[in-house]
Amino acid sequence: MEQLKGALLFGQSGGPTAVINASALGVFEEAAKYDCITKIYGASHGIKGILFDELFDIDQEDPAELALLKNTPSSVLGSVRYKLKPPEEDDSDYRRILEVFTKYDIRYFLYNGGNDSMDTCYKIGKYLTDHNYPCKIIGVPKTIDNDLFGTDHCPGYGSAAKYIATSCMELARDSRVYDKGSITVIEVMGRNAGWLTAASAVASYKGWGPDLIYVPELPFDLDDFLAEVKEVFVEKGDCMVVVSEGIRDREDKYISEYQKNAVCDSFNHIQLGGVGSFLAALVKQSTNAKVRSIEFSLLQRCAAHIASKTDVDEAYLAGAEAVKAAVNGKSNIMIAFGRAETKEYKLVIKELPLEMVANTEKKLPEDYLCSDRHFITEKFMDYVLPLIDGEAYPPFVDGVPHFATLKRVKTR
Numbered sequence: 001m002e003q004l005k006g007a008l009l010f011g012q013s014g015g016p017t018a019v020i021n022a023s024a025l026g027v028f029e030e031a032a033k034y035d036c037i038t039k040i041y042g043a044s045h046g047i048k049g050i051l052f053d054e055l056f057d058i059d060q061e062d063p064a065e066l067a068l069l070k071n072t073p074s075s076v077l078g079s080v081r082y083k084l085k086p087p088e089e090d091d092s093d094y095r096r097i098l099e100v101f102t103k104y105d106i107r108y109f110l111y112n113g114g115n116d117s118m119d120t121c122y123k124i125g126k127y128l129t130d131h132n133y134p135c136k137i138i139g140v141p142k143t144i145d146n147d148l149f150g151t152d153h154c155p156g157y158g159s160a161a162k163y164i165a166t167s168c169m170e171l172a173r174d175s176r177v178y179d180k181g182s183i184t185v186i187e188v189m190g191r192n193a194g195w196l197t198a199a200s201a202v203a204s205y206k207g208w209g210p211d212l213i214y215v216p217e218l219p220f221d222l223d224d225f226l227a228e229v230k231e232v233f234v235e236k237g238d239c240m241v242v243v244s245e246g247i248r249d250r251e252d253k254y255i256s257e258y259q260k261n262a263v264c265d266s267f268n269h270i271q272l273g274g275v276g277s278f279l280a281a282l283v284k285q286s287t288n289a290k291v292r293s294i295e296f297s298l299l300q301r302c303a304a305h306i307a308s309k310t311d312v313d314e315a316y317l318a319g320a321e322a323v324k325a326a327v328n329g330k331s332n333i334m335i336a337f338g339r340a341e342t343k344e345y346k347l348v349i350k351e352l353p354l355e356m357v358a359n360t361e362k363k364l365p366e367d368y369l370c371s372d373r374h375f376i377t378e379k380f381m382d383y384v385l386p387l388i389d390g391e392a393y394p395p396f397v398d399g400v401p402h403f404a405t406l407k408r409v410k411t412r
Contacts, residue, residue, distance in 0.1 A: 003036040006107030011043035012075040013113035017156030019315035021069040026319025046080035060409040068404035071394035073304035114143035122354035136326040139334030146195035149360035151336035158311030158387035161199035168203035181237035182290040187276025190244040200242040201376035220247040309390025345386035
């Protein structure tokens with residue numbers, strides 16, 4: 001097989017994670033091994049950096065500083081949320097991308113992101129193929145939501161799940177110290193899938209966690225919710241509730257829409273958040289108990305200080321495997337994860353067509369959801385515990401983490 005010879009371009013897109021830069025490091029270190037890859041570039045703010053011809057020369061970076069990326073949270077190259085229109089509707093962005101790819105002789109394009117990012121990757125790959133521009137296109141998975149179709153789990157999820165489980169255990173201890181009980185409502189990220197919220201159940205199975213868990217996969221009813229909280233509070237004297245930001249009623253309306261006019265983002269998604277405080281206020285009115293609302297917000301996706309070692313190592317591997325696939329002639333695929341059918345957890349690398357992954361969501365399966373009450377089954381524990389295993393602390397200097405600081409030398 002004759003390998004393409006030219007530059008490699010890597011970009012990051014969508015919401016950051018605690019391990020997204022581990023994937024970047026996997027890409028950079030693996031790409032440096034191949035003579036067919038003549039240069040390594042990073043796109044500033046994902047697809048926007050390509051459109052504005054703002055690329056970073058990764059070859060100018062200190063390898064020792066790059067190595068710190070493995071434990072550095074957030075998107076070191078800068079991220080973006082940008083929706084490419086179908087080329088038949090407007091091909092101006094695609095023509096610009098092809099112009100920039102030609103300028104820098106980009107023959108390998110790797111894009112790190114979630115559902116919408118895989119759609120971007122797929123559209124670019126198809127356009128380049130239709131216009132006879134040889135370039136290998138590989139998607140590198142990333143999302144704390146864990147909702148990418150076809151992959152057992154996603155880089156970023158294990159660390160976020162570990163943070164949520166740990167924080168819920170700590171909050172459960174803190175909220176139950178007084179002689180007068182209280183009700184705590186915790187809001188967790190998750191638009192249409194409850195994988196993150198389900199992670200709070202780990203805390204409960206370890207003895208200190210939520211009493212009730214509400215996920216988007218099941219319809220939410222305000223009256224039922226208030227009754228269930230009251231029942232637990234009367235029975236136990238305390239109550240901890242964890243809700244997904246994306247819970248919806250039986251008419252498929254987001255509960256967060258109950259409190260304000262809906263606002264949409266650039267992908268035409270309703271902007272969520274605030275559902276925890278909204279529900280806490282209703283609980284306060286209904287019970288007159290001491291009620292707290294806690295929103296983990298960005299903390300759940302940037303907590304590198306409690307990242308899962310499994311997650312960090314697998315994120316790095318996803319980046320490295322993407323380069324290997326591209327160099328070996330693969331294109332228009334996303335690197336995905338599976339599990340070996342063994343008693344002990346063992347990762348299996350898969351490759352999925354981008355067309356299959358783009359804009360398709362993976363929800364919590366029914367056997368992870370309790371049919372008789374709002375909680376998560378013990379079967380979920382078998383799934384999630386290997387993913388949050390191990391600690392991968394960043395190096396500390398003067399008592400705080402030491403993160404990578406790149407030169408980010410632009411190509412022009």
